[in-house]
Amino acid sequence: MDKIVIQPGLHGIALPAIDRVADYSRPLLWLRQGWRDMQRTPLLSLGFGALFAALGYALVRFAWGGVQTGMTLTSGFLLVAPFLAVVFYDLSRQAEHHHAPRIAHILKPLRANGASIGFYALLLAFIFSVWERLSAIVVGLSVSGDQVSFAGFRALLAGSGQLGILLPYAAVGVLLAVLVFALSVVSLPMMLHRKADLVTALMTSLWVVRTNPLLMLEWALIIVALSVLGYATSFVAMVVVFPLIGHATWHVYRDLVER
Template structure:
């Protein structure tokens, strides 16, 4: 599906983008694992930090039902930003430099302003999602205190409307975040470009590769679900694996 985004080249200095087949994400995952094994220790550092942050977020939000569910999705909305250093690990190796955790943090700084601006955008979306969730809870539960019974209520006819509305709102925001961050953050870590150029490039890549991106999004969701199902322990490996695979996707799709 072509959304005719090439007209934006008249206003921005846009890189060339490529098209791949629907099964290409499995190649990205394979190459991501290869990169992971080439520098496992610094990669695992990012995985451990992410898992600990995720645990802290869930712990803080555990007292409030709507915050628990919102915290998980909000954490996922911001997680791509945390992979910036992982992208630098592979970039360092590609340039023949020693890949280390400390060096990857130093390399991120070269375009920190634009990466931080991307963080502001993702943070705004995450806060918007928290507000949307709070409003939906207020509308459907009428201020009623809900605990563990929320999960059974959500699937009953009485609260099915809430479940549908909340799920649709989350799906829309997730699609937006996926479209704008699919390759934008590795692009910002790799090139001296502005955030808008990276965002537009990411949206173009997704629009031009919808079958592959649907497969890629499904892989990300399934692996992330495994990470949460293992009480975030699985994220220690899954997060850096997806980070390296995302770098491979960026290098494959943006020229």
Template structure:
């Protein structure tokens, strides 16, 4: 009886059911994301150009201060789940045959503004802490004079300052793991079912815990797409970021059972 009541209470509170997915799921999500891009190119590419413009602006403003640029670029990745909100809505509208208009996606945050705001604050705090940690790592471990962009990349490719690289990427991995764990399905869930921020983040962590191998592959896929975008002087971000954003929506659909249903 107690277990039955607990199950009913959980359903009444709307706590989502997390499902297991296959190891090849990330490739299926990318294929569906590409399909969304092809079906809704104008609004999708609008967000892609926004991502590319942000990357170019960071590079331009901090051309000779790469201790700041690297932190901001990493922060760009930390905040990407929030910035891709419009892409999630495009995929959602396409599922419902509601068209591919850009305008409704620009203010989609209003649908669940309070909880999305809480989540944005969480990501913002993580970003600020990471930015400070990044500067500290540079100050303590970067031994050469700070070069321009080409010089900085050359040092990385030549594996100079190996101690710095190990510490920097180690610390960055900690922050990236935290953000990825709480954001795998959080915003899509908040947009789709008016979920509260805490439950959405717990469900996101649950999705990672239940599908560790698949989620690691998905995280690596996101990193590879982002790196490719930056290596093409941000031009690749125009296409790759919309595909990843749309794919994230489909990841949410696979990982979280619809409200009122059990695991598949």
């Protein structure tokens, strides 16, 4: 038996049972299931993947005239990605119920639980704004006026003081990324599927991470690796990577949260 059912104990909030999974090859299963969903809905999945990849490329390309804006948007794209991926969550939901995939169907669960999903979007926007301000402070304290451009900043990193600049920036970014990941593992798929309120969905997501820390670390590293691939190819690979992660995330929810 590769899983144990855990019932979270939280005063005043009724949370669903969580599965503790001991099979650390499970993320590969989620990716295979996500790939299968992409094959079921290739036009919609790759079409939205191309749209979001083009949006990400345009934002990052436009922003790299300045160090702080460019670094913030490059890393911040991953902070808001869980909300953008709502399209792929719902396409997988439709496929699970053997519905013909339609864009109009995506709007139904959004309307049915619009308040909670809207507050979730505001939460991500708030975290992104915090990241923007913190990154501005870190870069402002580390970079002089003649290094604000990307060329000047790149020249600075080639020198001996680069660790003193990158380490604080990376530390702040990693902390916020971990927070967003923990809050987002299953929360939005749960709000789509069960019409759960925001607090219940966020607490369930945190319990999933708490119950499966090593498995979730493995899943987070896979997401980071795939995202790096997307960035390294100037967002070309993101056309496939983004919908693949989105579809797979639906199966993370269905696998770890009891039905």
